[in-house]
Amino acid sequence: MGDGTLKSLQRLSDLAINGAPPAFSTPVHVGRPSVGNKEEFLRRLDDILERRWFTNDGPYVREFEKRIAEFLGVKHCIAVANGTLALEIAIRALGLHGEVIVPSYTFIATAHALWWQGITPVFADIDPATHNLDPAAVRQMITPRTTGIIGVHLWGRAAPVRELQKIADEHGLALLFDAAHAFGCSYGTDLIGRFGRLEIFSFHATKFFSSFEGGAITTNDDELADAMRLMRNFGFSGYDNVIYPGTNGKLTEVCAAMGLTNLDAVDGFIANNRDAYLAYKAAFSDLKFVTMLDYNESEKNNYQYCVIEISPDCGVRRDQIVEALHAENILARRYFWPGCHRMNPYRDLFPHAGLVLPNTSDVAERVVVLPGGSALPLNAATVIADVIRVLESERGDPKDG
Numbered sequence: 001m002g003d004g005t006l007k008s009l010q011r012l013s014d015l016a017i018n019g020a021p022p023a024f025s026t027p028v029h030v031g032r033p034s035v036g037n038k039e040e041f042l043r044r045l046d047d048i049l050e051r052r053w054f055t056n057d058g059p060y061v062r063e064f065e066k067r068i069a070e071f072l073g074v075k076h077c078i079a080v081a082n083g084t085l086a087l088e089i090a091i092r093a094l095g096l097h098g099e100v101i102v103p104s105y106t107f108i109a110t111a112h113a114l115w116w117q118g119i120t121p122v123f124a125d126i127d128p129a130t131h132n133l134d135p136a137a138v139r140q141m142i143t144p145r146t147t148g149i150i151g152v153h154l155w156g157r158a159a160p161v162r163e164l165q166k167i168a169d170e171h172g173l174a175l176l177f178d179a180a181h182a183f184g185c186s187y188g189t190d191l192i193g194r195f196g197r198l199e200i201f202s203f204h205a206t207k208f209f210s211s212f213e214g215g216a217i218t219t220n221d222d223e224l225a226d227a228m229r230l231m232r233n234f235g236f237s238g239y240d241n242v243i244y245p246g247t248n249g250k251l252t253e254v255c256a257a258m259g260l261t262n263l264d265a266v267d268g269f270i271a272n273n274r275d276a277y278l279a280y281k282a283a284f285s286d287l288k289f290v291t292m293l294d295y296n297e298s299e300k301n302n303y304q305y306c307v308i309e310i311s312p313d314c315g316v317r318r319d320q321i322v323e324a325l326h327a328e329n330i331l332a333r334r335y336f337w338p339g340c341h342r343m344n345p346y347r348d349l350f351p352h353a354g355l356v357l358p359n360t361s362d363v364a365e366r367v368v369v370l371p372g373g374s375a376l377p378l379n380a381a382t383v384i385a386d387v388i389r390v391l392e393s394e395r396g397d398p399k400d401g
């Protein structure tokens, strides 16, 4: 009780970074998992132990796949052990090779899943307004070696699906989407999960809803779905019959049980996330140098990410703000900084990639992701706005009376 209201934040000396006590006594995290009905999970766990069916296409995995496919309105859902394996299996099933165009402003797994299979990720720039791939930039990066495009629905906001599909069709490229952020989000009125040749999801603990670790591939393509099911299970078709070089991508029953439990609770997660998002919007409305990334209320959103951009005109640098918030025990984060192209191996291999990625570099320098969801203390949005306001009004001058 009273946490975050212990002090007033009016001058620099009120900030924990300058020696005052922190606003929160325990850390407030980004990406703290939402949890559905604990009793339901324990009941399922008990079932699993009684049944002694722990993995290998068990009943909870099948139920999870069926429920996700129904929820998203897509024909096939293939559950896998995590989102990265979902990408790797998808990329292999589509027969991608050579070069594949991806954004650099994404989680590193989007690029690594390609590189891991000897494919070169070619980074295209983003639209600074949406943080998603810019179709014109994608066109510029096409070469005779290009075989595919991976669009990422960053922050759960749909990539430019129609424009990317047009490019893919014109050039005979496979289009797939990394929808790791976008469960429950729509493009127009259609839920994400049915676009391109396939889409992949992550149910990692930090994502909108979790199965501890987990992922899925969704598609309306029967043949692709069959191929990916084989790949997920070493290429086994029946007991002794291996017909394909596969991997072990299986989701366990325990993870599926957690996934089912949380899938039952997604409406509540969305409501909590939206409350946090709206609290921030209200708290930041008078902060001139802070822009909150908007969710389009005419589409479906999961409101998982509360993202702000610090304007270059702000007197305080983004990293100073993050540092000051950390001192208050608010663990706000830079995200996808400094961009995949500036992480290895890509940084050493393609040292000049940044020349065609000006928007990626700008956005990566401006973004802060704030804690959201049910774990957000009631007054955290006000505290964060106050910290930024104090820093800004004093222009970061360390001396204060």
Ligand SMILES: *Cc1c(COP(=O)(O)O)cnc(C)c1O
Residues within 6 Å of the ligand: 082, 083, 084, 085, 106, 107, 109, 110, 152, 178, 180, 181, 202, 203, 204, 214, 215
């Ligand atoms: C989390 C994430 C992944 C990887 O998912 P895991 O389940 O953690 O392997 C891939 N792409 C993006 C955009 C992600 O955020």
